[in-house]
Ligand SMILES: Nc1ncnc2c1ncn2[C@@H]1O[C@H](COP(=O)(O)OP(=O)(O)O)[C@@H](O)[C@H]1O
């Protein structure tokens with residue numbers, strides 16, 4: 001009974017990791033699933049596939065650990081956030097495929113609501129910007145598909161959920177319809193300060209409250225799995241959105257602590273403690289955690305392209321065989337050249353929120369080649385992070401001097417991480433366990449089960465595998481950053 005299973009349902013794959021009683025990962029498994037693009041800018045996932053890939057991963061991870069479900073003390077769930085599902089409570093069938101957070105189909109309705117002057121109220125209550133990224137307009141779109149749908153929803157027959165709620169529903173065979181406060185805070189329907197579904201936001205987006213899940217703490221009782229699902233009844237004891245779970249896995253529990261996860265994109269979260277700090281720089285104010293009924297908050301910034309720039313070198317340009325070769329290639333770059341990449345392949349995220357912007361290369365010479373491009377791609381994550389951190393400091397001048405804890409696939413790049421420390425002028429720390437998202441979910445469940453330590457002890461246990469210290473002269477940092485800002489301005493003006 002001393003193990004915890006963490007299920008990490010991400011945008012491109014589902015993974016499961018078994019942790020032992022000392023919170024060490026002992027076995028893992030993962031499954032990819034199909035991405036559906038039914039129209040330009042639309043992205044969907046098959047709800048059954050999301051569940052099945054989680055279940056297969058869980059079974060495979062348990063088998064690799066030599067364990068049965070009955071050996072588990074609990075399950076922690078973490079998930080891609082905002083992705084929106086709606087299903088029929090009676091037959092358990094989704095009314096549509098899941099609409100993924102990246103999906104832009106509701107851009108026009110967001111624009112109309114912004115033009116009508118609703119954004120200040122939306123931001124004040126939800127902490128978010130009025131963008132298609134979040135669940136509310138996606139759910140409204142689902143409810144608008146059929147003239148009868150809202151009446152059916154009002155009668156209590158339909159259930160809305162982010163991916164965590166869907167997995168809980170399926171794991172408990174329809175007995176529990178719940179989510180946690182971090183996932184709720186990404187729906188644009190949750191009043192982050194009042195800690196309740198917002199009647200004003202529900203009215204604005206025309207969402208019947210009958211569809212909404214019950215919102216619980218991150219470490220709480222989310223029901224017990226149906227014994228037929230995994231072979232034994234296992235309590236679900238922890239739930240958090242993946243970026244918040246990563247912040248917990250990085251032990252960023254105190255105000256001022258900061259983590260950035262470098263995967264395809266990058267998500268940075270700055271813990272602001274019990275203060276829900278409003279942003280004047282278009283960052284998001286979001287729930288970092290709700291534990292023992294106490295809500296803590298974060299300022300969040302999202303970059304759309306981080307490791308994806310390395311993928312582009314590999315799959316688009318063919319100058320890399322594998323992402324891990326980027327460092328070797330970048331090391332051959334001519335130091336005298338200053339090729340710079342603004343990787344706005346799908347627009348620019350925070351703090352710019354410029355969906356129409358497109359990428360650009362600056363400083364090309366006849367001698368610029370794959371090595372200079374690789375270096376520019378690795379460094380583009382650093383420049384973008386600097387913009388996020390500058391915005392965070394402007395929003396929250398009380399923030400202590402930042403140390404950035406990093407994780408995700410791209411944090412493996414020495415060059416990217418050293419440049420990050422250089423351009424931030426701040427230390428960058430990389431932990432031993434890079435699976436911080438699953439670790440956070442496991443910690444929540446184990447904390448609830450009484451197996452894992454509370455925050456303070458978790459924080460004391462965390463330690464860096466590698467620390468990158470800034471080595472760039474202040475003048476050089478300022479010069480480079482000014483050049484980056486001019487490059488961004490150029491991209492925004494083309
Ligand atoms: N050694 C490396 N150097 C630079 N980028 C890397 C390296 N290894 C992986 N990446 C990048 O990290 C990303 C994958 O990280 P991962 O955390 O698995 O992302 P996601 O969860 O978004 O799929 C890819 O975009 C890949 O290009």
Ligand SMILES: O=P(O)(O)OC[C@H](O)CO
Pocket residue numbers: 009010011012079080081082101241242243263264
């Ligand atoms: O599944 P990931 O790791 O790409 O994370 C997605 C985020 O939660 C979206 O907000």
